[in-house]
Structures are given as structure tokens and as C-alpha cells.
Amino acid sequence: MSSNLVMLPIVIPMVTGVLSLLVAPSYRIRRVVGIAGLLINLAMAMLICSRVLGAGEQILVLQAADWPAPFGITVVIDALSAVFLLTGALAFLAIYLYCDEQLHDTAGGLFHPLFHLLVLGVQWSLITGDLFNLFVAFEIMLMASYALLVLGTSRRQMRQAYKYVVINLFGSTLFVACCGLIYGHVGTLNLADLARLSHSGLIPSAAVPAITVLLLVFGIKAAIFPLWFWLPDSYPTAPAGLGALLGGILTKIGVYVMIRIFVMVFGPSTSQVSEVLRPLLMATAGITMFLGVLGAVSMTSVRRILSIHIISQVGYMVLAVGLGIGIGLTTENRVLAVAGGIFFILHNMIVKSSLFLCGGLMKYHAGSDELERMGGLAKQAPWLATLFFIAALSLAGLPPLSGFFAKFILVREAFRAGWYTLTFIALATSVLTLLSMIKIWSYAFWSRPDPQRQKPSAPHDHGIVQAMIGTGILVTAAVVMGLAAEPVLRSVRSAAQTAVDPAPYIHAVLGQNQVYPLELADQTLHQEDHQP
Amino acid sequence: MTIFIATIIAVLFGCAVYLMLGRELKEICMGLFLLSHAANLVILEAGRTPGGVFVPVLGEGHLLSQLVDPLPQALILTAIVIGFAVQGFLLTLLVVTWRRAASLNTAQLAQPQPLPIAPASSSPPHVDQPQGQSTGNDPTTILTTDRQEHR
Numbered sequence: 001m002s003s004n005l006v007m008l009p010i011v012i013p014m015v016t017g018v019l020s021l022l023v024a025p026s027y028r029i030r031r032v033v034g035i036a037g038l039l040i041n042l043a044m045a046m047l048i049c050s051r052v053l054g055a056g057e058q059i060l061v062l063q064a065a066d067w068p069a070p071f072g073i074t075v076v077i078d079a080l081s082a083v084f085l086l087t088g089a090l091a092f093l094a095i096y097l098y099c100d101e102q103l104h105d106t107a108g109g110l111f112h113p114l115f116h117l118l119v120l121g122v123q124w125s126l127i128t129g130d131l132f133n134l135f136v137a138f139e140i141m142l143m144a145s146y147a148l149l150v151l152g153t154s155r156r157q158m159r160q161a162y163k164y165v166v167i168n169l170f171g172s173t174l175f176v177a178c179c180g181l182i183y184g185h186v187g188t189l190n191l192a193d194l195a196r197l198s199h200s201g202l203i204p205s206a207a208v209p210a211i212t213v214l215l216l217v218f219g220i221k222a223a224i225f226p227l228w229f230w231l232p233d234s235y236p237t238a239p240a241g242l243g244a245l246l247g248g249i250l251t252k253i254g255v256y257v258m259i260r261i262f263v264m265v266f267g268p269s270t271s272q273v274s275e276v277l278r279p280l281l282m283a284t285a286g287i288t289m290f291l292g293v294l295g296a297v298s299m300t301s302v303r304r305i306l307s308i309h310i311i312s313q314v315g316y317m318v319l320a321v322g323l324g325i326g327i328g329l330t331t332e333n334r335v336l337a338v339a340g341g342i343f344f345i346l347h348n349m350i351v352k353s354s355l356f357l358c359g360g361l362m363k364y365h366a367g368s369d370e371l372e373r374m375g376g377l378a379k380q381a382p383w384l385a386t387l388f389f390i391a392a393l394s395l396a397g398l399p400p401l402s403g404f405f406a407k408f409i410l411v412r413e414a415f416r417a418g419w420y421t422l423t424f425i426a427l428a429t430s431v432l433t434l435l436s437m438i439k440i441w442s443y444a445f446w447s448r449p450d451p452q453r454q455k456p457s458a459p460h461d462h463g464i465v466q467a468m469i470g471t472g473i474l475v476t477a478a479v480v481m482g483l484a485a486e487p488v489l490r491s492v493r494s495a496a497q498t499a500v501d502p503a504p505y506i507h508a509v510l511g512q513n514q515v516y517p518l519e520l521a522d523q524t525l526h527q528e529d530h531q532p
Numbered sequence: 533m534t535i536f537i538a539t540i541i542a543v544l545f546g547c548a549v550y551l552m553l554g555r556e557l558k559e560i561c562m563g564l565f566l567l568s569h570a571a572n573l574v575i576l577e578a579g580r581t582p583g584g585v586f587v588p589v590l591g592e593g594h595l596l597s598q599l600v601d602p603l604p605q606a607l608i609l610t611a612i613v614i615g616f617a618v619q620g621f622l623l624t625l626l627v628v629t630w631r632r633a634a635s636l637n638t639a640q641l642a643q644p645q646p647l648p649i650a651p652a653s654s655s656p657p658h659v660d661q662p663q664g665q666s667t668g669n670d671p672t673t674i675l676t677t678d679r680q681e682h683r
Binding site for chain 1: 552557560564567568570571572574575576577578579580603604607610611614617618621622625628629632633638641642
């Protein structure tokens with residue numbers, strides 16, 4: 001169904017960003033503009049979710065300037081985009097509430113427009129309907145993140161930022177080259193059209209290497225096994241709010257794109273891509289999971305533990321992508337595995353961000369980020385202890401909380417599909433996750449406080465209330481996701497359904513325009529030329 | 533023609549990777565710039581219609597296979613614009629780093645203490661490079677004193 005509603009996820013953050021650039025450079029006005037924009041964004045995401053996931057389950061499509069589908073720019077919102085939009089919008093609001101004052105002080109007034117541009121990039125990459133626009137959206141997202149990472153940083157952080165910038169630029173350049181090669185071989189970059197061709201087994205084998213290189217591109221964004229080296233250095237040095245934003249949201253967008261491209265577009269067993277990708281993804285998933293959590297167990301500062309945890313969690317998500325590609329699996333199994341994966345990503349976007357925010361608050365209270373020098377926070381900041389406790393247990397996957405359901409579905413599907421080793425690794429990783437969370441808990445909250453510690457400085461107290469509200473929103477969302485697992489699971493399932501079986505998506509985007517092959521088009525054009 | 537352009541792409545990629553493996557941030561950035569040009573050439577060559585010789589304007593009566601596909605060129609234009617923005621950002625970042633740290637060498641940036649202004653003799657890793665000695669040290673002292681005066 002065609003609808004202008006589809007453009008709102010791009011328009012709202014763009015307008016908010018430009019407005020907050022143009023309004024007087026006072027912190028108060030910029031903050032009001034920012035919060036209002038993000039609230040409207042959240043309302044928009046809810047509206048879109050109710051349209052897409054509600055009765056009838058429409059897929060919203062907009063063909064820019066009314067060019068027919070494979071030729072113009074297409075913007076699509078299906079169930080998969082919608083669930084991510086909603087979770088993202090909520091997380092953005094909470095993170096903004098948490099960090100706007102602190103980052104306004106350190107990074108300066110430019111922080112506000114950059115934040116909104118980052119939101120723009122993320123939401124655009126969620127709703128784009130073709131590969132090249134995905135590249136453009138990625139670039140917007142990354143440019144904003146580069147700038148946020150280097151604004152107001154010290155010189156050592158700056159060097160770490162270079163690592164992030166250079167590796168991501170390298171990835172982007174590869175992405176462009178891959179786009180060119182895929183276009184050269186397949187003749188289209190429209191996702192629906194690519195999916196149609198790959199479902200009919202029409203992707204030429206010459207295009208397979210280019211598509212496989214895309215794994216490298218998205219892998220850099222998502223920080224999977226051989227490509228994760230930039231992450232432990234760049235995120236822990238950033239302020240907590242940024243860590244939540246980049247670590248909690250941006251890496252997940254990399255995995256979302258993997259689901260979109262590798263499961264939905266190139267996933268069917270008719271495409272040769274899946275045969276190449278599947279073993280790669282499965283091996284990477286196991287190694288990423290396990291090495292990530294081992295790294296986390298060995299670290300001694302809160303932010304570092306959390307950052308390296310990101311890698312381990314991404315391993316689970318990649319496992320879901322690998323199962324979704326599954327060649328020998330039934331559609332039902334694939335849907336369930338992908339649904340588990342999506343649930344896991346959504347849960348992680350919320351919980352990981354909230355843990356980062358908790359880490360920031362812990363640093364504020366304890367005056368240090370090192371576990372050895374924390375301690376006694378349970379008495380000093382009981383509310384923070386509660387928030388951290390819930391979020392940490394949810395991350396480890398204890399039953400009433402959101403992490404449990406996500407992991408349960410995923411692990412069960414991996415077991416059913418016969419990947420016993422991976423199932424075992426996933427469970428072992430889970431135990432080690434709990435171990436590293438207990439480590440933070442017992443060091444920071446229960447042990448005796450460092451006698452030399454100074455009381456937190458007074459002037460930030462106002463910001464702390466707001467920061468607690470931001471963290472509280474995320475933790476509440478995590479609890480609600482666990483308690484209301486049934487409806488969440490239903491939406492996630494329909495999201496996975498569109499990924500595994502894209503026929504409705506293809507129909508919604510291409511409609512009757514399923515022309516091709518090229519020789520046929522050549523003939524028709526030839527005839528049209530001679531008709532007048 | 534294809535082989536010629538492919539060779540150029542290969543050379544560009546090779547040079548870019550060589551530059552990016554260096555220790556100077558300037559070289560790394562130059563490598564990235566070269567890499568983006570190589571990627572643009574890849575699009576141009578990969579998206580070329582083999583028999584395309586005519587400009588794709590309607591009403592000329594050519595066969596579709598004789599027309600040039602305009603889409604890769606549109607893609608390249610977009611990629612160039614984005615690459616330009618990225619280059620601007622990177623160059624600004626270089627200038628800011630230089631002003632703040634008085635060095636663009638990754639090894640020197642990694643050192644924890646703020647401004648170790650070494651005399652010309654005590655920079656062993658780059659003794660064989662004449663450039664490293666001349667540009668690496670003299671402007672450093674000038675710039676840092678300059679910076680301290682500003683404060």
C-alpha cells in the first residue's frame with residue numbers, strides 16, 4: 001500500500017536536526033527541540049507499528065517521484081523495519097534524556113544536530129528499499145557517529161577514534177564497490193527485485209563473490225569475529241551516552257542489515273549465495289560469541305566489560321542469521337530462528353544501552369570506571385543498583401526477563417537444526433555472561449567502598465535526575481518486553497515471516513511491474529520506437 | 533579497455549592499501565582517498581553496458597543494448613559527493629589532531645604523556661626517513677609553543 005507516512009522516519013529527525021542547528025545556541029531551546037522531536041519520532045514509530053503489525057498487516061511502500069519500482073528510489077516499511085523503528089525510537093529518546101546535558105558540556109552545542117542526524121541515518125537504513133540507498137544511509141549514520149566520537153575528546157581518545165573512522169570508511173568503500181559489481185552482474189539494486197531474482201534462481205554465479213564481500217562490510221559494522229578489533233578500543237573511551245548510542249544501536253543495525261540482505265534477499269536455497277554464506281556465518285557466530293565473552297570476563301573496568309560483551313551478543317544474532325539462511329531447514333524452523341534472533345536484537349538494543357547508561361551513572365557515583373576502585377554503590381545509590389540488577393539479569397537471560405525468551409527460542413532452534421556444538425557454545429557463553437555481570441555486581445555494588453573516594457561533584461545533580469529517568473525508561477522497557485513476551489513474540493514472528501518469505505514484500509514493492517529479462521525489454525523498446 | 537581499467541583499479545587499490553598500512557595518519561587518509569577513487573572506477577567499469585555507445589536520450593531510435601546505462605554514473609556521482617564530504621571531515625580531523633597533539637604519527641599519539649617534545653636525535657623509529665626528521669620535530673616545537681601561548 002502506498003503511503004506518505006513512510007517518509008516520516010526520514011523527515012522527522014532531519015527537521016529536528018536542522019531546527020536544533022538553527023535555533024539560538026542556548027542549551028535549553030536545543031534540548032526542548034530535541035526532546036520534542038524524539039517524542040514525535042516515538043509517536044510516529046508507534047503509529048507505523050500499529051499500521052504495519054495491526055490487523056491486515058500491510059506493507060507500506062513509497063516510490064519516490066512515482067517512478068515504477070525497480071527504476072526509482074523505493075522506501076518500504078514492513079514488519080521487520082517497523083519493530084526496529086519502534087525499539088530504536090524508544091532507545092534514542094532514553095539515551096538523549098540521559099546524555100544531552102553531559103555531552104552538551106563536553107562536545108558542545110553541535111552535539112544536538114549530530115544526534116538527530118545519527119537517528120536519521122539509522123532510521124533511513126531501516127526503511128530503505130535498495131542497496132545503494134542503504135549505503136547512503138550508512139554514510140549519514142557513520143558521519144554523524146565519527147563527529148560525535150571526536151567532538152571534545154582528549155588526544156588519546158582521538159587516536160582511538162581514528163581506528164573507528166578508518167575501518168568504517170574502508171568498509172563503506174568496499175560497500176560501494178560491491179554495489180557496482182552487483183549492479184553490473186544482476187542489473188538491479190532494488191531489494192525486492194533482487195529478492196525476486198534470487199527466489200527464481202536467476203542470480204548469476206559471477207555475482208556471488210561480490211555478495212559475499214557484503215558480509216565483510218556488514219561484519220565490520222556489527223563487529224563480528226575477525227573484524228571486531230576496532231570496538232574494544234573505540235567505545236570504552238567515549239562518554240557513556242555515546243557508548244550506549246553506538247554500542248547499543250549501531251552494531252545492531254549491522255545485524256539487521258544482515259537479516260535483510262542475507263536472509264530475505266539472498267536467503268532462499270535457490271541462490272548459490274546461501275551455500276557460501278552459511279558455513280561462514282555459523283563458524284563466525286560460534287567464535288564471536290565465545291571469544292567475546294572470554295574477553296569480557298577478563299576485563300576489569302565496567303565500560304570495557306560492557307563493550308566487549310557487545311561482540312559476544314552479536315554472535316548470537318549472527319547465529320540467527322545463519323539459521324535463517326538454513327538450506328536443509330523447514331520454513332517454520334527458519335521463521336522461528338529468525339524470530340528468536342530479532343527478539344534478541346531488540347532486547348539487546350534496550351538492555352545493552354541501559355547497561356551502558358548504568359555504567360555511566362556508576363562512574364559518576366564512584367568517581368572511577370575501574371572495578372577495584374568502586375564498591376559500596378548498593379548503599380550509596382540504591383535506585384541505580386536496582387536498575388543495574390534488572391538489566392544485568394536480563395542480559396544474562398534469566399527467566400522472567402526479556403533476554404530469556406530471546407535466547408530460549410534461538411537456542412532451541414539451533415538444537416533442533418542439529419547444531420549441537422553451537423548450542424553448547426551458546427549456553428556456555430550465557431553462563432559466562434552471568435559470571436561477568438556478577439563480577440560487576442559484587443565489585444561495584446557489594447564490596448566495601450574505596451576510602452579515598454570523593455563525593456560526586458554537586459553541579460551535575462540536576463542532570464543526574466534526568467539521566468536516571470532515561471535509564472529507567474530503558475529498564476522498564478526491558479521488563480515489559482519480558483512480561484509481555486507473548487505480543488512481542490507475535491510481532492517478531494511476523495517480522496521474521498517477511499524476512500524468510502518475502503513474497504508479500506516483493507508484491508508490495510514491484511506490484512505488476514515484474515518485467516525482465518533484458519532481451520524482452522529490448523524487444524519492447526524496439527517496437528515502441530517504431531510505433532510512432 | 534576493460535583490462536586497462538581493471539589494471540588501474542588494481543594499482544589504485546594496491547597503492548591505497550600500502551598507504552593505509554603506514555604509521556602516519558596523513559598516509560592513512562591519503563590511502564582512503566585513493567581507495568574511494570578505485571571504488572568509483574569499479575562501479576564505472578562493472579556497470580558499463582558492453583555495447584553501449586549512445587547517450588540514453590529517448591526518441592533516437594537506437595536499440596536498448598546500444599545505449600549507455602546511466603545508472604552507474606548516477607551512483608558514482610553520489611559516491612563522489614559522499615566521498616568529498618568524508619575527505620573534508622578527515623582533513624579537518626587531521627588538522628585538529630595536529631593542533632592538539634602536535635603529531636600525526638600513530639605511535640607517538642599512543643604515548644600517554646601529553647607533549648613529549650623530543651630533540652631531533654631521540655626519535656629512533658624514523659631515523660632512515662629524512663622527511664620524518666625534518667617535518668616531525670621542528671614544526672612540533674614551534675606549534676606547541678604557539679599553542680601554549682594561545683592558552
